[in-house]
Amino acid sequence: MTTTLATPSAATEAPATGRSRRRWYVGGVMILIGAYGLVAFGLGTRTAHGRTSTFGLDLVGAGGVDMPDLKVPAATTAMVLSVICVALGVARMAVEPRRLWRVLTTTAFLACFIAAFLVWATANQSLNFASVLNATVLAAVPLILGALCGVLCERSGVINVAIEGQFLFGACAAAFTASLTGSLWAGLVAGCLAGALLGAILAVFANRYKVQQVVLGVVLNLLAAGLTGFLYDRILQPNSGGYNQALAFPNLRIPGLVSIPVIGPVLFNQNIIVYATMVLIAVVQFGLFHTRWGLRTRAVGEHPTAADTVGIKVLATRYRNVIIGGLISGLGGVWLTIGLNIPFNKNMAAGQGFIALAALIFGRWSPLGALSAALLFGFFEAISTSLQPLGTPVPSQFLTMAPYLATIFAVAGLVGHVRAPAADGQPYG
Amino acid sequence: MTLELKGITKRFGSLVANDRIDLRVEEGEIHCLLGENGAGKSTLMNVLYGLHRPDEGQILVGGEPRAFDGPRDAIAAGIGMVHQHFMLIPAFTVAENVMLGDERVRAGGLLDHAKARKDVAEISARYGLRVDPDATVGDLPVGVQQRVEIVKALTREAEVLILDEPTAVLTPQEIEELFTVMRSLREAGRSIVFITHKLKEVKAIADRITVIRRGAVVGTASPDAGEAELASMMVGRNVRLQVEKAQHTGSDTDPIFSVRDLTVLGENGQVVVDDLSFDIRRGEILAVAGVQGNGQTELGEAILGLRPPAGGSIRLEGRELTGRSPRHVLRSGVGYIPEDRSLDGVVGSASVAENLVLDLYDVSPFGRRGSMDVGAVHSNAAQRVEEFDIRTSSVETAVGTLSGGNQQKVVVAREMSRPLRLLVASQPTRGVDVGAMEFIHSRIVAERDQGRPVLIISTELDEVFALADRIAVMYRGKIMAIVPPDTSREDVGLLMAGVNPGDGAAPAEEETIPEEVGDE
Numbered sequence: 001m002t003t004t005l006a007t008p009s010a011a012t013e014a015p016a017t018g019r020s021r022r023r024w025y026v027g028g029v030m031i032l033i034g035a036y037g038l039v040a041f042g043l044g045t046r047t048a049h050g051r052t053s054t055f056g057l058d059l060v061g062a063g064g065v066d067m068p069d070l071k072v073p074a075a076t077t078a079m080v081l082s083v084i085c086v087a088l089g090v091a092r093m094a095v096e097p098r099r100l101w102r103v104l105t106t107t108a109f110l111a112c113f114i115a116a117f118l119v120w121a122t123a124n125q126s127l128n129f130a131s132v133l134n135a136t137v138l139a140a141v142p143l144i145l146g147a148l149c150g151v152l153c154e155r156s157g158v159i160n161v162a163i164e165g166q167f168l169f170g171a172c173a174a175a176f177t178a179s180l181t182g183s184l185w186a187g188l189v190a191g192c193l194a195g196a197l198l199g200a201i202l203a204v205f206a207n208r209y210k211v212q213q214v215v216l217g218v219v220l221n222l223l224a225a226g227l228t229g230f231l232y233d234r235i236l237q238p239n240s241g242g243y244n245q246a247l248a249f250p251n252l253r254i255p256g257l258v259s260i261p262v263i264g265p266v267l268f269n270q271n272i273i274v275y276a277t278m279v280l281i282a283v284v285q286f287g288l289f290h291t292r293w294g295l296r297t298r299a300v301g302e303h304p305t306a307a308d309t310v311g312i313k314v315l316a317t318r319y320r321n322v323i324i325g326g327l328i329s330g331l332g333g334v335w336l337t338i339g340l341n342i343p344f345n346k347n348m349a350a351g352q353g354f355i356a357l358a359a360l361i362f363g364r365w366s367p368l369g370a371l372s373a374a375l376l377f378g379f380f381e382a383i384s385t386s387l388q389p390l391g392t393p394v395p396s397q398f399l400t401m402a403p404y405l406a407t408i409f410a411v412a413g414l415v416g417h418v419r420a421p422a423a424d425g426q427p428y429g
Numbered sequence: 430m431t432l433e434l435k436g437i438t439k440r441f442g443s444l445v446a447n448d449r450i451d452l453r454v455e456e457g458e459i460h461c462l463l464g465e466n467g468a469g470k471s472t473l474m475n476v477l478y479g480l481h482r483p484d485e486g487q488i489l490v491g492g493e494p495r496a497f498d499g500p501r502d503a504i505a506a507g508i509g510m511v512h513q514h515f516m517l518i519p520a521f522t523v524a525e526n527v528m529l530g531d532e533r534v535r536a537g538g539l540l541d542h543a544k545a546r547k548d549v550a551e552i553s554a555r556y557g558l559r560v561d562p563d564a565t566v567g568d569l570p571v572g573v574q575q576r577v578e579i580v581k582a583l584t585r586e587a588e589v590l591i592l593d594e595p596t597a598v599l600t601p602q603e604i605e606e607l608f609t610v611m612r613s614l615r616e617a618g619r620s621i622v623f624i625t626h627k628l629k630e631v632k633a634i635a636d637r638i639t640v641i642r643r644g645a646v647v648g649t650a651s652p653d654a655g656e657a658e659l660a661s662m663m664v665g666r667n668v669r670l671q672v673e674k675a676q677h678t679g680s681d682t683d684p685i686f687s688v689r690d691l692t693v694l695g696e697n698g699q700v701v702v703d704d705l706s707f708d709i710r711r712g713e714i715l716a717v718a719g720v721q722g723n724g725q726t727e728l729g730e731a732i733l734g735l736r737p738p739a740g741g742s743i744r745l746e747g748r749e750l751t752g753r754s755p756r757h758v759l760r761s762g763v764g765y766i767p768e769d770r771s772l773d774g775v776v777g778s779a780s781v782a783e784n785l786v787l788d789l790y791d792v793s794p795f796g797r798r799g800s801m802d803v804g805a806v807h808s809n810a811a812q813r814v815e816e817f818d819i820r821t822s823s824v825e826t827a828v829g830t831l832s833g834g835n836q837q838k839v840v841v842a843r844e845m846s847r848p849l850r851l852l853v854a855s856q857p858t859r860g861v862d863v864g865a866m867e868f869i870h871s872r873i874v875a876e877r878d879q880g881r882p883v884l885i886i887s888t889e890l891d892e893v894f895a896l897a898d899r900i901a902v903m904y905r906g907k908i909m910a911i912v913p914p915d916t917s918r919e920d921v922g923l924l925m926a927g928v929n930p931g932d933g934a935a936p937a938e939e940e941t942i943p944e945e946v947g948d949e
Binding site for chain 1: 504518521531532534538
């Protein structure tokens with residue numbers, strides 16, 4: 001700060017110092033990481049001796065067009081990609097960052113670095129990249145649904161940290177109802193309603209009794225974990241054939257779209273919940289920014305008093321959004337059991353509700369942002385599992401940590417300062 | 430459309446905020462509602478706007494009795510309101526704010542932004558309210574935000590427009606523009622209820638005046654009535670509108686307090702106080718005038734040490750205060766009245782007695798070897814309550830429950846009961862009633878008369894002119910000029926807007942040793 005002020009034009013330049021200093025930091029970190037990649041991935045022993053990395057691009061049993069395997073020379077490819085990373089860092093330092101520029105360089109940087117890493121890890125072996133992408137989608141679905149629930153709640157000014165609990169409620173109700181009735185659709189409806197029920201409880205305590213919302217959410221998570229754990233021990237587990245079967249919606253192939261190379265089978269040979277998720281992303285994104293409902297929801301989340309003075313019913317809006325959000329995160333719970341062909345198990349949400357919350361925040365409270373964050377998390381989740389058989393020297397725990405490190409980096413570089421809705425978490429009335 | 434309130438009574442618990450109020454607003458009339466802070470004006474208007482349900486009484490719009498269940502009903506009845514604190518969403522555009530709650534939509538609830546923009550443009554053009562429909566409200570100056578509020582009410586076809594303290598945030602020029610808009614609305618047959626406590630404005634614009642005191646109508650007056658008459662109706666006794674102040678005498682002495690090349694950065698690293706220099710002499714009041722947000726807040730905070738300056742120096746009696754902690758600065762004999770008492774003036778939940786020793790709790794006679802002498806604290810409080818006329822049921826009462834004026838007196842009493850070498854007062858009478866204002870002003874003048882240098886930071890021009898021996902006008906972090914107190918309001922207003930009137934006024938930098946002090 002003192003150095004910048006020493007210059008004569010400090011007064012006029014000072015407003016930009018915060019941003020330009022960050023430009024140097026971010027560029028520098030990018031160059032360092034790129035250089036590390038060059039040394040570790042390009043020049044390391046793992047990629048030496050002219051080894052090739054083989055990437056499968058066909059999803060087994062999914063149909064679609066046949067794609068030949070992609071074979072690349074490991075050392076050269078890793079080096080080229082690392083050099084691109086360094087170059088991006090230099091470019092980032094050189095140019096005053098506009099938003100589009102930041103997004104492009106950071107995305108390209110992450111993509112190149114991850115690619116270099118994968119080439120290195122796969123050297124002399126083969127990795128089915130299509131199945132990594134498939135696993136990404138499967139892992140991202142609950143995160144997206146949870147984050148969409150968060151968007152609906154927080155855009156209207158109610159903090160919902162009970163997404164984890166809603167997942168558990170939804171998963172338990174879906175498995176139980178589907179097993180009992182034999183109808184997957186009944187299970188789906190029951191799971192959504194269970195999520196909405198927890199949402200309704202949250203809404204009542206937050207809006208009517210003005211309980212501190214973070215604490216409330218934590219309490220509801222404990223409630224959900226306890227209650228579903230009890231039901232599991234007493235009812236589901238003793239009679240798993242009747243009450244807790246592994247069931248799943250069948251995959252539906254969408255003709256035409258499924259023939260898109262590589263991503264076609266990944267995206268368009270999935271079950272109904274995946275398609276519902278895609279539709280919901282579009283609906284919430286469009287609804288929030290282009291409809292009367294969206295304008296009012298955002299108004300209530302930003303400045304409830306102002307909304308009230310133009311005749312918008314603040315509490316009704318919040319109740320409605322939190323309950324609809326509950327339906328959506330309930331669907332996320334449904335996915336965990338009858339979406340994935342898994343019976344209910346205690347605490348099976350395993351923190352995904354909280355990761356959904358992270359996706360919401362890193363996605364700046366927007367559905368598309370949350371989608372990107374969820375896909376990023378899902379992708380790392382997928383590579384951390386699919387790399388294990390390849391025997392990389394990186395401990396699997398580090399790979400599991402990777403998405404969060406990557407996210408912090410991405411947020412610093414891409415998103416910048418994140419701002420929650422102004423009245424988020426503040427009771428009204 | 431006429432509007433009539435009959436016998437409106439509104440109680441909050443045992444407090445009667447409105448006591449059988451009758452008010453009649455004719456079509457095409459600017460009706461002024463005059464009263465002190467806390468007199469019940471805003472409550473009355475909230476009743477009229479459907480935000481509060483009256484306990485008794487009737488609202489007649491165009492002769493028909495109406496009951497409002499919420500703002501939506503009031504809006505439907507043709508009532509529009511511009512709140513003192515704007516009801517705008519900073520993150521939205523002007524068009525979005527204007528249509529919120531009354532959205533222009535196509536089939537299926539899709540927003541019709543084009544139509545919304547067109548409506549804004551149309552109303553803007555018709556009444557001379559210049560606004561850009563696509564601007565983000567948070568980026569607009571307050572004067573423009575106020576225009577957005579008015580446009581918002583007019584697009585809802587408001588026949589009666591309520592303006593709650595609309596001039597509080599405006600420069601004199603913006604006030605003139607607002608008055609022009611109000612007149613054009615009057616010509617178009619709209620009625621305006623203008624809420625204020627500023628007598629000059631009432632006289633400038635009102636067709637009729639209703640005065641409210643302690644929740645009840647005390648009378649009506651015509652705008653021809655004298656200011657003193659209006660003031661005594663408003664306060665309930667005779668008040669001195671002029672601060673009695675002897676001529677400043679210390680012009681020949683050396684400056685005691687001097688600020689040199691002070692630069693202060695804001696929250697985001699932007700320059701908010703820009704290379705500022707001024708001096709204050711013995712027994713002199715320097716008043717810093719300016720529209721809110723031109724760096725005055727940060728100037729005050731920098732002097733106290735709350736905000737470390739990025740450059741420059743602050744010296745009191747030759748000793749450096751720059752970069753010292755607030756505690757050090759206070760103990761050097763600086764009295765500081767902060768601009769927002771609820772934020773950093775008092776601890777609302779603590780008692781009057783405790784608040785009176787917030788800065789001295791740890792030194793003799795109040796602090797003794799790590800514990801507090803409650804007896805000394807109480808006897809001190811009893812003495813200050815007496816001396817500063819703090820109206821409280823006891824010294825044990827929580828300060829937060831006192832009226833604004835009395836809370837401010839607690840701050841003033843605390844800051845003035847130490848031996849002072851400099852007094853810095855930011856907005857010393859913001860949100861206090863005329864009686865308390867009179868008292869606080871006289872105490873400030875008394876400090877000056879005892880030879881203390883005093884720095885007043887105020888956005889109220891009345892206050893600046895009442896107290897100042899010299900006026901420094903701040904604009905975008907710089908002092909535009911330091912002028913004598915007999916400068917015209919128009920010129921000071923221009924300076925506040927960043928315009929230097931005429932060629933005669935010298936630029937700020939050369940004014941640090943002004944010659945005009947003795948002219949008064």
